[in-house]
Amino acid sequence: PRFWLIVPAAGIGQRMRAECPKQYLKLHNRFILDITLSRLLDNGQFDGCMVPLNPRDHWWPDSESARDERVQTCTGGAERADSVLAALDALDGQAADKDWVLVHDAARPCLHPHDLANLIDSLAEHPVGGLLAAPVADTLKQAGGEQPPSVELTVDRSRLWRALTPQMFRFGALRQALAECLADGQPVTDESSAMEFSGNMPVLVEGRPDNIKITVPSDLGLAEFILGRQ
Numbered sequence: 001p002r003f004w005l006i007v008p009a010a011g012i013g014q015r016m017r018a019e020c021p022k023q024y025l026k027l028h029n030r031f032i033l034d035i036t037l038s039r040l041l042d043n044g045q046f047d048g049c050m051v052p053l054n055p056r057d058h059w060w061p062d063s064e065s066a067r068d069e070r071v072q073t074c075t076g077g078a079e080r081a082d083s084v085l086a087a088l089d090a091l092d093g094q095a096a097d098k099d100w101v102l103v104h105d106a107a108r109p110c111l112h113p114h115d116l117a118n119l120i121d122s123l124a125e126h127p128v129g130g131l132l133a134a135p136v137a138d139t140l141k142q143a144g145g146e147q148p149p150s151v152e153l154t155v156d157r158s159r160l161w162r163a164l165t166p167q168m169f170r171f172g173a174l175r176q177a178l179a180e181c182l183a184d185g186q187p188v189t190d191e192s193s194a195m196e197f198s199g200n201m202p203v204l205v206e207g208r209p210d211n212i213k214i215t216v217p218s219d220l221g222l223a224e225f226i227l228g229r230q
């Protein structure tokens with residue numbers, strides 16, 4: 001099987017309260033999206049890369065990646081899952097059902113090359129696939145319904161993991177799973193949840209907890225620090 005990359009970048013990054021979507025904010029003077037894409041493509045394993053973009057995106061032409069012939073773009077959708085499905089549809093005819101697709105958030109520029117290589121090595125012979133994930137470090141509280149919130153119970157964290165990306169699944173199975181979930185109105189915030197909904201048990205591959213998703217303004221300084229240290 002061959003390997004394909006999907007990097008959803010069609011979000012508007014509301015929680016960032018910036019004047020442009022977070023993937024176009026700069027770290028060390030480069031677009032976050034360019035850092036993410038170049039680190040992924042440095043792996044050399046991929047046959048192609050599809051980046052779903054927002055229809056109102058006017059920053060892409062200014063990116064380094066727009067001049068990279070390995071990178072193709074398509075129009076994304078209303079939610080992350082719609083954008084990923086649009087990218088899978090756009091790869092139709094290039095990718096085979098048994099090929100692997102790795103989906104990685106544009107907003108996760110700190111993915112360590114060792115984690116990417118380890119994910120691929122760990123899952124290459126697996127029938128379903130899986131995802132990078134990190135064991136939960138904090139004690140977790142479940143709130144009751146009242147305002148202000150108060151603790152209803154402390155959740156047992158010993159079996160809880162944070163889902164990271166990349167998430168790696170077979171092209172045909174992932175496309176079918178996402179299409180079914182979206183048609184069903186199922187909430188899908190990552191590819192794994194779509195695969196779980198269709199009865200699969202994705203593998204958790206332990207990754208570094210510093211593979212952060214840029215979400216709020218304070219994440220920018222943190223990401224520059226992590227990248228500088230790697």
Ligand code: C5P
Binds near residue numbers: 008
């Ligand atoms: O908003 P959130 O942090 O969950 O977004 C995760 C990734 O999904 C980001 O890279 C964002 O650009 C992408 N996304 C997308 N299409 C959407 C919403 C988010 O491609 N409609």
